[in-house]
Structures are given as C-alpha cells and as structure tokens.
Amino acid sequence: MQPPDLDLLADGVVLADGAxxxxxxxxxxxxxxxxxPVTAVGRPLDEVLALQDHDGRDWCSYNCPYRxxxxxxxxxxxxxxxxxxxxxxxxxxxxxxxxxxxxARVAVSLRSGRGRARLDRERSDLVATVAHELRSPLTGVKxxxxxxxxxxxxLTDDQKKLMLTTVSADSDRLSRLIAExxxxxxxxxxxxxxxxxxxxxxxxVRRVIESVDAGTSRPIELDVGDGLxxxxxxxxxxxxxxxxxxxxxxxxxxxVVQVSVAGDADGVRIRVEDQGEGISPEMRRRxxxxxxxxxxxxxxxxxxxxxxxLVKAHGGTVTIGDADGGGARIDVELPAxxx
Numbered sequence: 024m025q026p027p028d029l030d031l032l033a034d035g036v037v038l039a040d041g042a043x044x045x046x047x048x049x050x051x052x053x054x055x056x057x058x059x060p061v062t063a064v065g066r067p068l069d070e071v072l073a074l075q076d077h078d079g080r081d082w083c084s085y086n087c088p089y090r091x092x093x094x095x096x097x098x099x100x101x102x103x104x105x106x107x108x109x110x111x112x113x114x115x116x117x118x119x120x121x122x123x124x125x126x127a128r129v130a131v132s133l134r135s136g137r138g139r140a141r142l143d144r145e146r147s148d149l150v151a152t153v154a155h156e157l158r159s160p161l162t163g164v165k166x167x168x169x170x171x172x173x174x175x176x177x178l179t180d181d182q183k184k185l186m187l188t189t190v191s192a193d194s195d196r197l198s199r200l201i202a203e204x205x206x207x208x209x210x211x212x213x214x215x216x217x218x219x220x221x222x223x224x225x226x227x228v229r230r231v232i233e234s235v236d237a238g239t240s241r242p243i244e245l246d247v248g249d250g251l252x253x254x255x256x257x258x259x260x261x262x263x264x265x266x267x268x269x270x271x272x273x274x275x276x277x278x279v280v281q282v283s284v285a286g287d288a289d290g291v292r293i294r295v296e297d298q299g300e301g302i303s304p305e306m307r308r309r310x311x312x313x314x315x316x317x318x319x320x321x322x323x324x325x326x327x328x329x330x331x332x333l334v335k336a337h338g339g340t341v342t343i344g345d346a347d348g349g350g351a352r353i354d355v356e357l358p359a360x361x362x
Contacts, residue, residue: 035133039068074103093122110136160193210332217257224291231265248285252359267326272297290358296346307343
C-alpha cells in the first residue's frame with residue numbers, strides 16, 4: 024500500500040526494495056514518468072524510472088544503485104530527461120541495514136529543472152549585462168588613450184583636456200558599475216555591510232545633483248525643505264541610492280527632473296519625479312527586480328534593484344507613484360537618527 028503522505032510532496036518520489044522492485048511512488052512522479060501509480064508498484068525500477076540523458080543512457084544502468092562500494096549511500100544530483108523530453112534533477116539515497124549487508128531500499132527523488140534553468144538564465148543575463156555595460160566606457164577609454172599616445176604633439180591643450188576629462192568620466196562609470204555589481208552580490212547573499220553615521224541628507228543630495236547635472240543637458244531642479252532631521256546612513260550607499268534614482272529619471276523620463284527633500288521629526292523623504300510616461304501600476308512590482316529595464320534606452324537593469332536593497336538595509340522604504348504632471352514619482356523614506 025502506498026504511503027499517502029508521499030502525494031503531499033512537491034517533488035516526485037520513487038521507492039524500491041532490495042530486489043529493484045518499485046514499492047511506492049507518488050502522484051508527481053507517476054505523472055512525470057507517464058505511468059499508472061497503481062500498476063507501477065511491483066514493476067522493476069529500471070522500467071518505471073524511464074529517465075535518459077542526452078547520450079541515450081538510462082538512469083539505473085548508468086548509476087547502478089545496487090552495486091558499488093558498501094560505503095556508498097547516495098547518488099548525487101544529476102540532470103536527466105523525462106520521456107517527454109523535460110529536464111528534471113534527480114538524486115537518490117541508498118539504504119543498507121549494515122555495511123556488510125546488501126542494499127535494502129533505494130529512494131529516488133525527482134525535482135523540476137525549471138528553477139535551475141531560471142538561475143542559469145539569470146547568470147547568463149548578468150554576464151551579458153556586465154559585458155555590454157563595460158564595453159562602452161572601456162571602448163571610450165581605449166580610444167582616447169590611444170589618440171593621446173599617437174597624436175600628443177599635434178593636439179591642443181583644450182583637446183587633451185577634453186579627452187582626459189572623458190577618460191576620467193568613463194573610468195568613474197566603470198568603477199561605479201563594478202561597485203554596484205559587488206553590492207548586488209552582497210545583497211543576494213545577505214553579506215551587505217553598512218557603516219552608518221549621522222548625516223545631512225540635503226548636503227548629500229545636493230552633491231549628487233551637481234554631479235549628475237554636469238553630465239546631462241536635461242534640467243534638474245532641487246527643492247530642499249526646512250528643518251530636516253539628521254538621518255543615520257552610510258554616506259556612500261545613500262549617495263548610490265540618490266544617484267541611481269536621479270540618473271534613472273534622466274535616462275528613462277522626459278522633461279524636467281524634480282528632486283525634493285522634505286522631512287519631519289520621524290525622518291526624511293527624498294522624492295524624484297520626471298515628466299515622462301511614468302510606470303504603469305501593473306509594472307511597479309517588477310521595477311525592483313534584477314535586470315528590469317523600461318523602454319528602449321538601455322541600462323544594466325540593476326539600478327532600482329540596488330536602490331530597493333540599500334534602502335531596506337537602512338530601515339527605509341521605496342514607493343512608486345504618479346507625478347502630478349505625469350511621469351514617474353519615486354519616494355524614498357528613511358528614519359531620523361535616534362538619540
């Protein structure tokens with residue numbers, strides 16, 4: 024009689040005795056393997072477990088669960104193909120009453136390979152994103168440095184200064200991208216470290232606006248409220264948050280980018296608005312996922328994911344809404360420093 028609790032498992036499970044005969048399997052395994060859960064019991068394991076690899080080998084003859092060293096207790100996770108060609112991840116446990124006795128039971132577990140495939144796609148997306156984002160500034164740095172080396176005596180001082188300024192800006196862009204990638208990895212693994220100290224939000228935001236404004240023709244307006252409390256933040260990470268928000272508005276929005284800093288005794292709110300098409304309500308939950316990009320204006324797709332992670336690490340919140348004149352509105356709220 025099949026143990027009823029096996030059907031409660033999300034993974035497929037096939038159990039066999041020491042003679043290699045199936046004693047139980049759950050509904051998930053039966054469905055994936057294309058067998059009847061009742062008639063499959065009592066059949067040989069190699070008939071029921073119809074799994075093959077890309078070379079046509081079957082799971083049982085390849086792994087030989089009933090042979091091998093007596094200390095062998097498991098078959099490590101491997102990718103195998105179901106009869107319909109779907110990939111599953113298969114792992115098995117081998118049970119012996121004692122090292123001197125033969126195998127008494129084999130338990131095989133099958134798990135969908137979609138999660139692994141999704142992870143592989145994310146890794147491929149990350150590699151492609153990094154390659155694309157690094158290539159542009161590296162090409163600029165390489166080109167201007169080569170021009171300076173080859174034509175140094177023929178270039179005017181103004182031309183040299185322009186080239187070196189561009190090289191410096193591209194180098195800063197590379198450094199920031201690398202720092203963002205490292206922070207994304209730390210957020211994913213829970214190893215993000217902050218070094219907070221009491222800070223003036225208005226001063227930090229103003230520095231960001233001056234920096235971004237110097238590299239764009241889009242108008243950026245800043246409005247700072249009175250009586251702002253100090254906030255306890257890591258200045259570098261806070262600057263990273265505001266820079267990503269403002270640059271996101273410049274890149275993906277339209278018209279004037281409006282930045283405001285307001286606050287009360289409880290904390291500070293940084294609001295960034297643009298006059299573009301905005302972000303539809305159904306898309307707002309996806310904005311903070313990795314590799315999300317809006318429109319066709321490029322970008323790594325990591326900026327807002329990083330913003331959300333850094334703000335949460337500071338005990339704050341990020342919300343998305345509609346600006347009064349159309350466009351997107353993103354609010355970051357951070358708690359005030361507690362004495």
